[in-house]
Amino acid sequence: MIDLASLDIPRPDITDRDLAGFWEGTAAGELRVPRSKVTGEHIWPPRPSAVGVGDYDLEWVAVPSSGELFTWTVVHQTGLKGYSGITPYGVAVVQLDDVPVRMAGFADFDPAELEAGMRLTAGFVDLGEGVHLLVWRKDEG
Amino acid sequence: MTEQAAIIAGVAQTDFSKASGRSVQQLALEAAFAAIADAGLTPADIDGLMPYKIGPTAEDLIAGLGLEDVRFTNVSHMGGASPVASLRTAALAVQAGLANAVMVFVARNGRSGARVAARLGAQVPGTSLREGLEQPIGLSTPAQWYSLMARRHMIEYGTTREQLGTVAITMREHALLNPDAMMYGRPLTMEQYASSKPIADPYLMFDCCLETDGACAVVVTRAERSDSLPHKAVRIAGVAEGHSDNADDIINRRDFFNLGLTKAAPRAYALAGLTAKDVDLALIYDCFTFEVIQQLEEAGFVPRGEGGAFVQDGHIALGGSLPVNPHGGLLSQGHIAGINHIVEAVVQLRGDANDRQVTGAEVAAVTGWGDLGDGSLAILTV
Numbered sequence: 001m002i003d004l005a006s007l008d009i010p011r012p013d014i015t016d017r018d019l020a021g022f023w024e025g026t027a028a029g030e031l032r033v034p035r036s037k038v039t040g041e042h043i044w045p046p047r048p049s050a051v052g053v054g055d056y057d058l059e060w061v062a063v064p065s066s067g068e069l070f071t072w073t074v075v076h077q078t079g080l081k082g083y084s085g086i087t088p089y090g091v092a093v094v095q096l097d098d099v100p101v102r103m104a105g106f107a108d109f110d111p112a113e114l115e116a117g118m119r120l121t122a123g124f125v126d127l128g129e130g131v132h133l134l135v136w137r138k139d140e141g
Numbered sequence: 142m143t144e145q146a147a148i149i150a151g152v153a154q155t156d157f158s159k160a161s162g163r164s165v166q167q168l169a170l171e172a173a174f175a176a177i178a179d180a181g182l183t184p185a186d187i188d189g190l191m192p193y194k195i196g197p198t199a200e201d202l203i204a205g206l207g208l209e210d211v212r213f214t215n216v217s218h219m220g221g222a223s224p225v226a227s228l229r230t231a232a233l234a235v236q237a238g239l240a241n242a243v244m245v246f247v248a249r250n251g252r253s254g255a256r257v258a259a260r261l262g263a264q265v266p267g268t269s270l271r272e273g274l275e276q277p278i279g280l281s282t283p284a285q286w287y288s289l290m291a292r293r294h295m296i297e298y299g300t301t302r303e304q305l306g307t308v309a310i311t312m313r314e315h316a317l318l319n320p321d322a323m324m325y326g327r328p329l330t331m332e333q334y335a336s337s338k339p340i341a342d343p344y345l346m347f348d349c350c351l352e353t354d355g356a357c358a359v360v361v362t363r364a365e366r367s368d369s370l371p372h373k374a375v376r377i378a379g380v381a382e383g384h385s386d387n388a389d390d391i392i393n394r395r396d397f398f399n400l401g402l403t404k405a406a407p408r409a410y411a412l413a414g415l416t417a418k419d420v421d422l423a424l425i426y427d428c429f430t431f432e433v434i435q436q437l438e439e440a441g442f443v444p445r446g447e448g449g450a451f452v453q454d455g456h457i458a459l460g461g462s463l464p465v466n467p468h469g470g471l472l473s474q475g476h477i478a479g480i481n482h483i484v485e486a487v488v489q490l491r492g493d494a495n496d497r498q499v500t501g502a503e504v505a506a507v508t509g510w511g512d513l514g515d516g517s518l519a520i521l522t523v
């Protein structure tokens with residue numbers, strides 16, 4: 001595992017109006033996604049309205065924090081601060097269990113172990129100042 | 142459409158290099174003057190300008206060309222899909238009488254000046270998603286985004302490393318026939334390909350397009366001028382744009398491989414009254430190797446999932462059933478936002494492509510690919 005908290009990586013703006021609910025969730029150790037009370041749909045990535053419907057009164061709900069590896073990349077070259085010093089690293093796209101949502105996150109293990117369909121579980125890394133970053137870890141169970 | 146079709150009357154490109162030693166404004170002017178001459182026109186005939194989103198502006202060319210009354214300008218915001226989409230807008234402008242002759246142009250010092258990372262911030266849609274959800278997890282470049290699609294295609298359809306390599310090598314073999322290509326005289330073997338440094342696995346260095354200093358310009362005018370041109374007129378038979386589902390986010394497309402091109406292609410063929418089977422050569426926006434395979438599928442040349450085998454079987458090489466990018470493409474000729482594909486299509490359709498000429502080329506398909514999968518397709522004919 002890599003201690004992302006020790007690196008000066010790009011930090012998200014956790015006050016972004018459309019994304020703040022997600023960051024509140026990661027701070028609480030959950031993956032949260034906006035859902036429309038009108039259509040019942042999960043809206044990911046987050047948008048200000050239910051897709052195709054002018055429904056702005058969305059509720060943030062917890063979704064499963066585990067799923068299967070859908071696709072990935074192994075980054076060998078990046079200009080992103082912090083990350084440029086730890087290449088190669090994996091970025092995993094995970095199809096969450098039970099909901100039609102794919103979430104990308106830093107793969108917190110040796111990228112050589114990335115394998116289609118592998119089970120992954122969300123982890124949350126405290127970067128300080130209220131930022132908790134989603135990372136994907138191998139299911140130990 | 143046939144009666145009112147617009148034509149491409151003139152094309153030009155500067156030399157392509159890693160270090161032009163000139164300003165982008167000068168590169169744009171060089172291409173512009175040359176394209177105007179190629180069309181048998183004078184600068185005063187140009188009354189419409191369509192710049193690229195990044196680079197020299199319409200005002201730069203109005204001043205530099207000494208244009209007294211430009212009455213039509215427009216900028217397409219579809220990244221690398223813009224030049225092809227601009228052909229349609231230019232055609233509409235001349236057909237509607239808004240302008241007599243519209244020049245589409247791109248000029249960049251893409252290697253020695255603002256390279257791709259620097260241009261990206263000003264260009265890519267969904268900025269808050271990029272900055273909020275992607276950059277913090279280490280994801281930030283086109284090579285990385287698109288490698289997610291390539292990897293998934295490998296998982297779902299069995300597309301292989303060797304098939305990606307075949308795209309790179311085929312483009313290089315074409316460039317060896319093109320003295321104007323950046324990679325002219327520099328052969329590439331499968332071994333060299335496979336051992337090149339990884340960028341965003343599965344993408345290796347030779348899966349990635351070049352970064353180029355240079356410029357291209359294309360002059361569009363009305364078909365009724367065809368008889369007075371110094372060169373054979375190339376008809377803009379049909380052009381369409383399209384946008385993938387979930388256009389600002391690659392990761393959550395339900396149909397993961399749908400592109401703007403998936404939707405644009407049937408529209409463009411219908412406008413032209415042609416089908417994919419009628420196409421003699423294809424200019425595919427080869428920003429990366431897999432994108433050639435994917436666009437061959439989404440443009441209807443081969444069913445989805447079969448693009449890798451199609452490439453491996455030699456169909457896209459000169460002499461194959463569908464020669465792709467005889468100039469060497471963005472992978473081996475140079476990368477001027479894909480407008481160099483339009484130039485090559487015109488050169489081929491005129492029959493002026495020398496050693497790399499596709500025999501009997503009468504119908505060319507030109508794709509554009511931009512940002513997170515915006516797409517465009519032009520069907521050009523003689």
